[in-house]
Amino acid sequence: MIWIIARREFGALFLSPLAWVILAVVQVILGYMFLANLDNYFLLQPQLLQLENTPGVTDIVVTPLMQVAAVVLLMIMPLITMRTLAEEKRNRTLSLLVSAPLSMSEIVLGKYLGLLGFVAILVGMLMLMPLSLYLGTNPDTGKLLSIGLGLLLLLAAFAAIGLYLSSLTENQTIAAVSTFGALLMLWIFDWIGATLDNGQSVVAYLSLLQHHQAMLEGAFDTGDVAYYLLLIVAFVGLTIRQLDRDRLL
Numbered sequence: 001m002i003w004i005i006a007r008r009e010f011g012a013l014f015l016s017p018l019a020w021v022i023l024a025v026v027q028v029i030l031g032y033m034f035l036a037n038l039d040n041y042f043l044l045q046p047q048l049l050q051l052e053n054t055p056g057v058t059d060i061v062v063t064p065l066m067q068v069a070a071v072v073l074l075m076i077m078p079l080i081t082m083r084t085l086a087e088e089k090r091n092r093t094l095s096l097l098v099s100a101p102l103s104m105s106e107i108v109l110g111k112y113l114g115l116l117g118f119v120a121i122l123v124g125m126l127m128l129m130p131l132s133l134y135l136g137t138n139p140d141t142g143k144l145l146s147i148g149l150g151l152l153l154l155l156a157a158f159a160a161i162g163l164y165l166s167s168l169t170e171n172q173t174i175a176a177v178s179t180f181g182a183l184l185m186l187w188i189f190d191w192i193g194a195t196l197d198n199g200q201s202v203v204a205y206l207s208l209l210q211h212h213q214a215m216l217e218g219a220f221d222t223g224d225v226a227y228y229l230l231l232i233v234a235f236v237g238l239t240i241r242q243l244d245r246d247r248l249l
Helices: 002-013 017-048 057-081 083-090 094-099 104-135 141-166 172-194 208-216 222-248
Strands: none
Touching: 002 104, 017 057, 017 104, 057 083, 057 104, 057 141, 057 172, 057 208, 083 094, 083 104, 083 141, 083 172, 104 141, 104 222, 141 172, 141 208, 141 222, 172 208, 208 222
């Protein structure tokens, strides 16, 4: 039943033009930035050849691109997650799901997996740009894998947070704005934490930016992966608990 709900949720995303528009807009914006970074790399290449231990094409083209991609997607992901449960509540169809022979865990996991399907397509399309560099340059494969995994985990965490906040209201606008606020707060925790205990405080550890930046630089750490997985599990669990509470009311 989880997979049936996931397929239904995934299909519902593409029934409206919103998902298509988001995919198109993200590709156009980041495609332009990718070409601009690539042009800058070719302009700098004669100077780089004269230096030792110079940054490669991955550092100059891909890393800055994915830094911008993370910020752009932080603003866009709330538009994808806002309707997940809020629309079900507004249309009174959530009660039908709840009354079906399904557990809250199956409903929430199905919804979340549907969102992950969209996230996987989005990340796959974005990674086509760095992969195209193999046609004429020599990118760092290990760093590309770290960047791709980091972006996938980041968006999976965005989706989990958005799913939970969508479960708190039946108003999609409120769900989107509150999700954006929560993601932005977790993002800027890095700036706040930098002023506390030389950046080694708990606040700094909670920052999405700190863990994502490490993976962008190719520093793969199981601690960063564990952070994202714990964040996902925590918010998916909170969503299940919230729906259980709504069912009892």
